[in-house]
Amino acid sequence: MAADSLHLHPDLLDWIIQTPRLMEQIFDSLPDVLFYIKDVEGRYLWVNNALIVRSGLRERELVIGQTSDQLFPVPGPGTLSQDLLVIRSKLPTREHLRLYRTASGDRFWCLSSKFPLMNAAKEVVGLIGISRDLPRPNERHRNYHRLEKFLEYIDRRLEHNVLISEAAKHASFSDDTLARLVLEVFQMTPKQLLMKKRIDRACRLLEDTNDPITLVSGACGYADQSAFARQFKVATHMTPARYRSAHKPFTSIRLELNRVGGN
Template identity: 30%
Template sequence: MAKQPQSQPVKQEAFFAAISNPIDLLQLFEFLPEVYHYVKDSEGRYMRANRVVCRVVGVESDKEMIGRTDFDFFPPAIAAQYIDEDRRVIESKRPLSDQIWLVPNIKGVPEIYLCNKVPLFDATRRVIGIAGVKRPYRQSIELGSQHGRLMKVVEFVAMHFQDPISVAELAEQVTLSESQLYREFAAQFGITPSCYIREVRIGISRHLLETDEHSMAQIASHCGFCDQSHFSRQFKQSTGMTPLQYRKRFKSH
């Protein structure tokens, strides 16, 4: 029986080092719907972003993002959270896996995403930046599982955010007690059900402030807040800006 020719040892590092333009590999992320991909340097400046990220921040291509930071595109409180997480990856020199983030969809409704980040090293093993991806949480679960049950709560809030919603009502949707729902929801998503209701309303109000001319009172009413004063307090607590400041900064022209 003829002997099979022995294959040569695969030299992975040499193969990738031979690629003339490593950025070509990142083009694959342009074909993943709903998946966010970005690369930043150690100062938090964008070096690359796929079309999903560009759409969310309102630019035509990542050329408009290169050299800019999250503070150029997001409210201060939210940008600070993104950058703090990046710094943890840089300082620890270790990947961060499946962190929960609330990411607004095209209507402003915050959806639950899983975020993974890895540090990027130079030849001397110095961290020079990070690369990250975010993917929809619903793509990573089985609907019959405990996590699928919690997603029914998420979907209920998205459909009924304009109405008064109690935790008791949410618990009833998935046949849990209030305390059970609090424990399971907070353990899985790092946020209580009542805080999630607030963040959904804030996310939709951000979208309205960016895209239309409704008054603050109208937006407060549409998003399920008790009154304009309550809306303003909750909005500033979440974003670090008043609704008026946010509209002046992010309103589309």
């Protein structure tokens, strides 16, 4: 039976409505998944415990009513702008790869999906979303070592224009086989993995060096600085310059701790 032809039995739907606390317990048991419901202004109406912890706040009541930009502030337009785009366009976003920092400065990559909530009149009344952390790849996975040639290929060529099809051919995979293996091991597509590696390198260079952004762009495989800025902003909701300005303090603190520890 097709998924769109399935309907919840009225008794089951009533049970879900009448037992919200059980649903809370289910989503609170997911430590690496952020689940939330927002109103049409992008304000949190319900969040699970993992999101509360990441926000740095201790109580659910302190999170409710705030926007994502208030909880996870960044210079310039942030996650709220994407929320409002989903709400106004009535179009979902699926498996959007993005990087964010918690209130404590920890950096997380996640895959985020957001869906508009509509009433019977097809009016958007809110937004529901889920963001799941990308786990560290399991190096004991039976297919991890099969990907070594592919990973070495893209790592050595991050500063160049890398074509996934050429990388697959170098590793003796078809495009489809490569996509399947990367999804099994890294839980993302080869294109997303390549972008993640490039943005990770860019973040390190922006935090740890004073290199001009043009050099950072080239070191991460972008011949066009504007293309680099666009993709960096898609992943982090910040321009490279704003990212450097916002996160240099984390680098300074880390370097100072290392200096003190070395003494």
